[in-house]
Amino acid sequence: MIQIDINKKLHGANGEMDLCVRLDILQGDFIALAGQSGSGKTTLLRILAGLEDSNGTISVEGEIWQDGKSSLMPQKRKIGFVFQDYALFGNMSVEQNLLYVQKDRALASKLLELTQLSQLKDRMPSTLSGGQKQRVSLCRAMMNRPQLLLMDEPLSALDPTMRTKLQQEILALHKEFGTTTLMVSHDPSEIYRLAQRVVVLNWGKIINDGTPKDILLKTSGSAKFSFEGELLDIVQVDVIYVAIVAIGQQLVEVVVSDDEAKALEIGQSVSVSTKAFTPRLKRV
């Protein structure tokens, strides 16, 4: 069990903010941390890693990492940290990056094999692609068999195919090492695929905490099919109004009534839902 009860005053881009988080995490859980940028997600990870100080307590499996009086140095916490920008040691080869953490050749070669990097073990980081670099970074984080694996948007700089591949590898490593994982992510499909629990932060506070299904599936009442998007325009065509809504990367047209059109404002967030028919799913 990991028990977190911390608070810290932050001076962010949006003014002063209180980061105030109370969270109990079961050992072996995979938790996704979501929320708008500037909501304190990265700071929370850095506090857990001991890279930033805060008030309050953190205990991991009965061991006190931080209380009112003292705080364990990052060196003494058993954590792995995966940075968004990889942060590999540029002067060391792939294998040396891993061995720098722990001189355990067997573990290093096992990790490199799991992530299909064995062939690249003597390469320097500057010669690797983004996906390869992030894999090395992931392996490096696992080298001290962390009790807590912290990942700060590890996949956001990668293309979708590489993301999917790395998501599988992250899940495989998480299970293989039985570590507890906390990962910042904005991608709903990623969260759904990986996490057992989603914690949503807003303005330094937890505003939502539950299973990915409960939190990410934005249907309400009897609506079975619902998307959130931004209202771009309302166009009058003869006697009807057509609303143009951007949902993800796609634009859709929805017919709205006279009254509805008047109640809507361009630029608003809207949800488009239907319940009257069964949507058909076809391969594209």
Place this chain on the structure above:
Amino acid sequence: MIEMLDGLEFGPFLLSFKLAGITTLILFMISLPLAWYLSQTHSKMKPFWEALTALPIVLPPSVLGFYILVALSQSSPIGVFFEDVLGIKLVFNFTGLVVASCFYSLPFMVQPLQSGFESINKNMLEASYIAGKGKMETILKVALPNIKPALMSAIIVTFAHTVGEFGVVLMVGGSIPNETKVASVAIYEFVEVMDYTKAHIYSAIMVIMSFLVLLSVYMFNGKQKRSFV
């Protein structure tokens, strides 16, 4: 040409290089923690330390030399302490030159190292701490190897700058052959007694060597930058 070089005394050059070598070594050890501190600190005192470190760049060497002379002479507590307690005389000898050069060349070691450390991705250093490594190991195994061009610049420019120093050396050391008479002082003396031939030869040697040193720094840095892209 050969006859001209025949009667030449190379002692001053050897002395210059000995002085530069020892100064560079001492400054490297002093500047490493100082530059690291300056690169990592958010303290309000940072500008104060930075200004103090950079002072030798803007001060006339005679001013610096004068204060060092006063501070190290037997009429000052520091000079008395060194002479009476440790038995070391600090002015008009080689030891005094080393002390003076360390002050004079300090910014040339600290500044490149500091900006090198500042340019390192902070996450890389944090990754090293998380890997369980302390500050010293992180500096030696992660920070320094990742700022090789800055490290090379710091060492070589400090060395070259010490070889080229004149005013401070003359103030603190005078011109005692094989003790404090370095190449730049020797040239000054040749000009004073109007021995232009020797002044020419000495000066030419200084120009060529300085150029070669700088050329090697720039070539090395160019190569390093390409390999890091």
